[in-house]
Amino acid sequence: MPILVTKDLKLPSPPAIALRILEAVKKNDASFSDLARIIEVDPALTAKILKVANSSFYSMASQVNTIEKALSVLGLNVTKNIALSFVIAKELVVPVDGGFDFNSFWKRAVTSAVSAELLAARLSYRNDDLFVSALLQDIGVLILYLCRSDEYRQVLDEKRVSGRPILDIEQRIFGFDHQEVGAELLLEWGLPTTFADTIRHHHDSEGCPEKLRMQVDLLHWSSMLTSIYFGSRSVEMGLQLKAEICPRFKIKEEAIDLLIDMVAEKSVEILSFFEIDSGDMKPFSLLLQDANEELRRINLSYEQLVMQAKQARKKAEELATELLEANVKLREMAFRDGLTGLYNYRYFQELMDREVSRSKRHHLGLSLMLFDIDHFKDVNDTYGHPAGDQVLRNLAELVQSTMRISDIVVRYGGEEFAVILPSTDLPGCKVFATRLRRRVEEMETVVSGMSIRVTISIGVTGYDTAQNSLEKAVMIKTADSALYAAKNRGRNRVEVELLPA
Structure with a gap:
């Protein structure tokens, strides 16, 4: 799976200073002064690390005023991880674009990191990497949005409306989920494998290695703690957290209540x-006190509250459904050709990315046809552009009635079209192309009493699962070359060209 993730997504490069920090701590003879020199090159980073070292989060007995002292007091790993946290967060803060709230993402991420550290301390568990692991546990969500924003908006819309687990929606749309993307990113960036392994399982503790179970559980609980402050089911999350932790560690519920409050206090400082x-x-x-005061002020009965909650929920669900439907329509409009109603060139490029990825992942055949109308300029010149438009519309309807439900036809541009045939080998595609050519040859378009007939030239290529490689650009180029061969050899014919070995 990691190989497929990197092929399907262009993962961002690590920040340069992060690389230098990681390289320094990997050396067996690395000293505090080596790491201090790297960090002190960035005055803003230095100031932030010293602020954290002197904060109530660590409660140092004496003032920490240099990076070397921070290293000696906090330790190499802790200081390194604090530095990496600041560097990575700074690198991946993106201006709000209306589709994703990056500020909210990082607010939740920092709160999760603080929650994990406080929980670990309460449970007498020590792990220097915990803060960074919790901070970056959902970094895959951010990367998926940055790399495939349109599709990830679809994930978020479906999550809001259906309430289905986000991992299930991601798996259905991408074939992998944000856990795998986050893990692969950290491996690409050269962070220790324990980071990647922990993040890869933070939603699935049952499948994680036993040695990482406590770390993964802490990430899970830190996410629940964060949801108390940023989710819509705060009380439910608090009760679930107590149910999972108190019996297992013999801790009183009052201690968890104090911990939940402490998360807010410490998070504000670290944020x-x-x-x-x-x-x-x-x-x-x-927050609960404020809510109770507000209820007393409003003086609503329990029955009224329940009725209002039901009405509000129903209205919210209706609005969410309407919004999802509107978004679907907008996506359709963005991906449709106005004249023929077929998908357009933009959609073709995105669909080819997905189908190429799916074929490689599941070892399935994939064929591609490119065709255009022979001498279409003569049609426009002789009968006029409105007549030419009608020919294009009729041709689009003919192709759709000829192909299978699983095939996708797009208007590639002008009088040129493309047909993507998933799970289809080259011989099967050639049979379809030949049948389509004959049907087009028999097609008649009547405009103002005038009969118009056209022919098409078709270029075909296909991916055989026995081949080693499949690249979108190569496949399009090969089909295009076959199309030009068909035109150069007399038109109204099908030409097949094999993908390069």
Whole structure:
């Protein structure tokens, strides 16, 4: 799976200073001064690390005023991880584009990291990598959005409306999920494999190696703690957290209540070091008090509250469904050709990416046809452009009535069309192309009493599962070459060209 992830997505390169930090700590003879020199090159990073070292999060007995002292007091690993946290977060902060709230993402990520550290301390568990692991546990979501924004908006819309697990939706649309993407990114960036292994299983502790079980559980609980402050089921999350932790570790529920409040207090402080606005983040106990005061002020009965909640929920579900339908229509409009109603060139490129990926992943055949109308300029010159438009519309209908449900036809541009045939070998595609050519030859378009007949030239290529490689650009180029061969050899014919070995 990791190989497929890297082929399907262009993963961002690691920040240069992160690489230097990682390379320094990998050396057996690495000293505090070596790492300090790398960090001190960046004054802003240095200031942030010193702020964290002197914060209530670590409660140092004396002032930490140099990176070397931070290294000696906190340790090499902790300081390295604090530095990496700041560097990676800074690198992947992107301006809000209306489809994804990057500020909210990082606010939740930092809160998860703080939650994991506080939980670990309460459970007497020590792991220097925990803060970074929790911070980056959902980094795959960010990468998927940055690399495939249109499709990931679809994931988010479906999640909001259906409530289905986001991993299931990602698997259906991409063939992999954000856990795998996050793990692969950290491996690409050269972080220790324990980071990747932990993140790869943070939604599935049952499938993780036993040695990582506690780390994965802590990430799971940190996510629940974060949902108390940023989710819509705060009370439910708090009860579930207590149910999972208290019996297992013999901890009283009151201790968890105190921990939940402490998460807010510490998160506000750490968020300020990341230069992220914490908003009106208050301890959960205060939020409950405020909510109770508001209920008393409004003086609503229990029955009224239930009725209002039901009505609000129904209205929200209706609005969410309408929004999802509207988004689907907008996507359709963006991907449709206005004249023929077929998918357009933009959709063709995205679909080819998906089908090429699917064919390689599942070892399935894939064929591609490119064809255009012979001497179409003569049709426009002789009968006029409205007549030419009618020919294009009729041809589009004919192709759709000829092909299988699984095949996709697009208007590639002008009088040129493309047909993608999933799970189809080259001989099968040639049979279809020949049948289509004959049907077009028999097609008649009547405009203002005038009969118009056209022919098409078709170029065909296909991927055989026995071949070693399949690349979208090569496949399109090969089909295009076959099309030109058909035109050069007299038109109204089918030419087949094999993909290069």
